Amino acid sequence: xxxxxxxxxxxALVNNVTLSQFLGICPFLGVSKKVETATGMGVAVLxxxxxxxxxxxxxxxxxxxxxxxxxxxxxxxILVIAGLVQFVEMFLKKSIPSLYTAxxxxxxxxxxNCAVLGAALTNVQEGYGLVESVVxxxxxxxxxxxxxxxxxxxxxxxxxxxxxxxxFQGSPIVLVTAGLMAIAFCGFSGxx
Amino acid sequence: MNKYIxxxxxxxxxxxxxxxxxxxxxxxxxxxxxxxxxxxxxxxxTAVLIFSNMLIAAxxxxxxxxxxxPAYVVVIASLVTIVDLLMQAFAPRxxxxxxxxxxxxxxxxxxxxxxxxxxxxxxxxLLSAFDGIGMGIGFTCALTIIGFCRELIGAGSVxxxxxxxxxxxxxxxxxxxxxxxxxxxxTALQNKxxxxxxxxxxxxxxxxxxxxxxxxxxxxxxxxxxLHAEEIVEKKIELKKADCPKTxxxxxxxxxxx
Numbered sequence: 001x002x003x004x005x006x007x008x009x010x011x012a013l014v015n016n017v018t019l020s021q022f023l024g025i026c027p028f029l030g031v032s033k034k035v036e037t038a039t040g041m042g043v044a045v046l047x048x049x050x051x052x053x054x055x056x057x058x059x060x061x062x063x064x065x066x067x068x069x070x071x072x073x074x075x076x077x078i079l080v081i082a083g084l085v086q087f088v089e090m091f092l093k094k095s096i097p098s099l100y101t102a103x104x105x106x107x108x109x110x111x112x113n114c115a116v117l118g119a120a121l122t123n124v125q126e127g128y129g130l131v132e133s134v135v136x137x138x139x140x141x142x143x144x145x146x147x148x149x150x151x152x153x154x155x156x157x158x159x160x161x162x163x164x165x166x167x168f169q170g171s172p173i174v175l176v177t178a179g180l181m182a183i184a185f186c187g188f189s190g191x192x
Numbered sequence: 193m194n195k196y197i198x199x200x201x202x203x204x205x206x207x208x209x210x211x212x213x214x215x216x217x218x219x220x221x222x223x224x225x226x227x228x229x230x231x232x233x234x235x236x237x238t239a240v241l242i243f244s245n246m247l248i249a250a251x252x253x254x255x256x257x258x259x260x261x262p263a264y265v266v267v268i269a270s271l272v273t274i275v276d277l278l279m280q281a282f283a284p285r286x287x288x289x290x291x292x293x294x295x296x297x298x299x300x301x302x303x304x305x306x307x308x309x310x311x312x313x314x315x316x317x318l319l320s321a322f323d324g325i326g327m328g329i330g331f332t333c334a335l336t337i338i339g340f341c342r343e344l345i346g347a348g349s350v351x352x353x354x355x356x357x358x359x360x361x362x363x364x365x366x367x368x369x370x371x372x373x374x375x376x377x378x379t380a381l382q383n384k385x386x387x388x389x390x391x392x393x394x395x396x397x398x399x400x401x402x403x404x405x406x407x408x409x410x411x412x413x414x415x416x417x418x419l420h421a422e423e424i425v426e427k428k429i430e431l432k433k434a435d436c437p438k439t440x441x442x443x444x445x446x447x448x449x450x
Contacts, residue, residue, distance in 0.1 A: 020368040022222035023297075029217075037426075071277065074296040075269040082262065105428045114218050114300040121293050172380035179372030186367065
């Protein structure tokens with residue numbers, strides 16, 4: 001139990017997926033103008049990464065390793081993730097329309113998000129089992145949700161500020177903000 | 193100018209993937225902790241880029257339009273696996289360990305998919321291969337330069353040889369926050385110089401540049417690209433809201449998009 005907690009905290013705070021691993025930078029910068037859309041994106045990523053970690057871990061342990069095909073992991077994972085996202089989208093549309101209204105917009109954007117593939121590959125590299133993989137996936141995506149929501153909150157305030165030098169308006173100031181947030185997240189490194 | 197040489201010039205200077213088009217930011221931020229790491233990542237990406245461009249250009253008449261993205265992904269993922277195995281066997285151990293998970297992640301690098309979509313799908317294999325060489329060299333140069341600056345400021349060394357004494361290192365630059373700060377300065381410089389890039393052009397400006405035949409930066413059409421995700425999301429939300437009463441104008445627009 002304690003180990004699982006350490007994995008989750010480590011993935012969410014200490015090795016935050018965007019702010020220290022640089023995965024999922026694109027949605028982090030692209031969909032963080034408003035807290036509402038940012039949270040939507042974060043929750044959709046949470047959903048997909050958790051599911052992808054589960055499925056990829058199962059496939060790796062029960063298909064790739066017994067058949068001695070572990071070197072095919074990259075190809076298999078990217079195809080599984082792409083298929084999974086399509087499938088989840090169709091499933092939600094048919095069965096849980098309320099959830100689809102909330103997340104449907106974001107799902108196609110996540111298909112080739114590097115954080116999803118990154119999570120699946122990290123699980124394999126660290127040699128995590130099924131439960132550990134899912135916990136790690138949830139931790140990673142919780143970290144992403146935290147980072148993107150915080151970023152959107154800061155950006156809503158930045159948008160009102162008129163004192164920013166002209167050449168720093170737009171993405172440069174966002175990157176500076178991300179840098180400062182990354183410094184803050186460095187503070188978590190003593191946690192484990 | 194010879195059209196092959198022109199592709200290489202285009203990749204290194206005119207449409208440099210990092211400094212001008214601003215694609216593939218994840219590896220740019222993550223692997224530039226030192227000049228040699230940046231160089232290694234650049235070379236690995238170049239290898240994948242040349243062969244993926246060549247293969248996709250050769251297959252462009254065979255791959256059906258509707259399944260082209262999955263087909264590209266399979267081609268790219270196979271090449272990345274080959275490069276990964278080759279690096280595991282022949283690259284220096286330190287370099288391979290430092291790049292770690294970012295080598296398999298070349299699969300989702302926007303540069304490769306972007307060039308496949310924007311260039312290789314419409315041009316002959318040899319020309320596409322030269323486009324890959326140009327873009328790859330441009331990417332490698334950019335990563336090496338950024339890595340060089342970060343290593344010099346952060347660790348006081350050049351390609352591993354320390355030249356600035358310990359007391360004058362600004363350690364933050366080799367850590368994660370330094371990457372964001374360096375990139376912030378880079379994009380600010382770009383805004384200042386009004387260089388064409390994905391980050392400082394509006395939709396209308398891009399269209400205007402395209403008409404004039406100038407490099408328009410990233411057109412933001414790749415499926416996985418997030419630079420214009422906000423626009424896409426807002427448009428979709430709007431469409432969804434308007435979908436219920438079924439206004440003619442909106443459903444027409446939606447039909448057009450499909």
